[in-house]
Amino acid sequence: MNRNNYVGHIVLALTIIMLAGLAGQIRRWHKDADKSLLVVRQSTKQRACQLRGGVGRGGSNFEGETDVIVRFRPGTTAEAMTRIAARFNDRVEDRFEYINDYAAINDNDGLDAETIAAEYRSLPEVADAEPNITISLDPPLRRYIGRFTEEDASNEMRSRIEGEDNFNYVGASEPNDPMFSDQWSLANTGQRDGRKGADIGALEAWEKTKGSRDVVVAVLDSGVDYTHPDLAGNMWKRPDAIAAYADKELGAINDMHGYNAVDNSGDPMDDNGHGTHCAGIVGAEGDNGQGIAGVNWNVQIMPLKFMSKGGFGTTKAAIEAINYVIDRKRAGVGVRIISASWGSTVKSRALETAIKRAGEEGILFVAAAGNASANADRSPHYPASYRLPNVLSVAALNRNDELAGFSNYGAKTVHVAAPGAEILSTWLGADYLEASGTSMATPEVSGIAALVLATDENLTVEELRERLMNSVDKLDSLQGRTVSGGRINARRAVTGE
Secondary structure (H helix, E strand, C coil): HHHHHHHHHHHHHHHHHHHHHHHHHHHHCCCCCHHHHHHHHHHHHHHHHHHCCCCCCCCCCCCCCCCEEEEEEECCHHHHHHHHHHHHEEEEEEECCCCCCCCCEEECCCHHHHHHHHHHHHHCCCCEECCCCEEEECCEEEEECCCHHHHHHHHHHHHHHHHHCCCCCCCCCCCCCHHHHHHCCCCCCCHHHCCCCCCCCCCHHHHCCCEEEEEEEEEEEEECCCCCCCCCCHHHHCCCCCCCCCCCEEECCCCCCCCCCCCCCEECCCCCCHHHHHHHHCCCCCCCCCCCCCCCCCCEEEEEECCCCEEEEHHHHHHHHHHHHHHHHCCCEEEEEEEECCCCCCCCCHHHHHHHHHHHHCEEEEEEEECCCCCCCCCCCCCCCCCCCCCCEEEEEEECCCCCCCCCCCCCCCCCEEEEEEEEEEEEEHHEEEEHHHHHHHHHHHHHHHHHHCCCCCCCCHHHHHHHHHEECCHHHHHCCCCCCECHHHHHHHHHH
């Protein structure tokens, strides 16, 4: 080999080495730049939220939050999970204490969630991995009612006494709440062209029970306005005898009023309205001389916030909230029902596992069938379509005992139906609002389930679910549309007839 060729080869080799080194440095620069950009974006968003009065409250998720949910093989230790995540320059954000082997993973390299999930699925230590999907509320149809003043109440009562309307509620169970005559789902006398008797039979059920403070219903939603005057007396508060909630990764949380999984705090105040509306259907104070009556006059409502002001949440946040409920149940709280008025067409094995675990703790999961006018047997809507023994899927009816035009249905996957159109309930800022959706039908059933437990607290979750499904009034409009073929009936449910 001559000298010129020899020098040329050396130059070529050095050039290749330099280019490889430069490529590696560029990749590191990109990673560092991505991290710097991430920090800048978070800082900007945090400053904006602070100016609005709270970091993260009511806004979208910050960059840097959970990207994927990973199920590790049984026996994988927390230290091993951390090491595995570090291989990909990732971080274990949280391990769900009661959802075995699952962990929330945060990526630091800006990759898309499906790519990250695929990386983890390729590992021998990992059983499964999935993106942390966004879940949104189905916006219900709304009609604003507003505050009901003392003068309004006086005029309403006077008109009823003088017979100036077509409502005639007589009986010991009738509450004195001035807007009760508009609650057709509880007592339908044909108001606004409805069908008389097309209701849940609340008046008759209240002859046996009006609820119990020993029963806790968790409303998993956008939180609850726990200061609303028609809800405050029925809101759950952590008993002094039960220690504050503590999570190994997330830290200690003063959950006096419930749990907020959006910003991991103990303040589940609603800034959307949806959760407050659902809570009022379950348990607005009855016979208190103001507003409306809930299905339960006496109950404890546990607010769980996993949806933001805009009505968006994530799988991870929902699982965190369910994990919290399981923890509180094990600590001695009598929570037996989770009411879930939301959903997605994307199946999550992690969320399904969390709901199953709740069932193993004796918790019924009542879920909205969805508002897509679709056959859920063919087009599933989750979590209502998870085929678990503690899931009860609810369709919506109008005031004429007809399946509401927006409601999903399914002869195999939608279990019962309940009133869900033009339902009056509580709203933010001491207001009231009329809304329509399977979101409204769901807390009707959750409320009835709580009435049943008030009469028999020892029912298993399977027995409670069976009682509710067997207590329906059969309707021609629901034949072949739901598993039970009927509308839920509170009287039959609480009496066991």
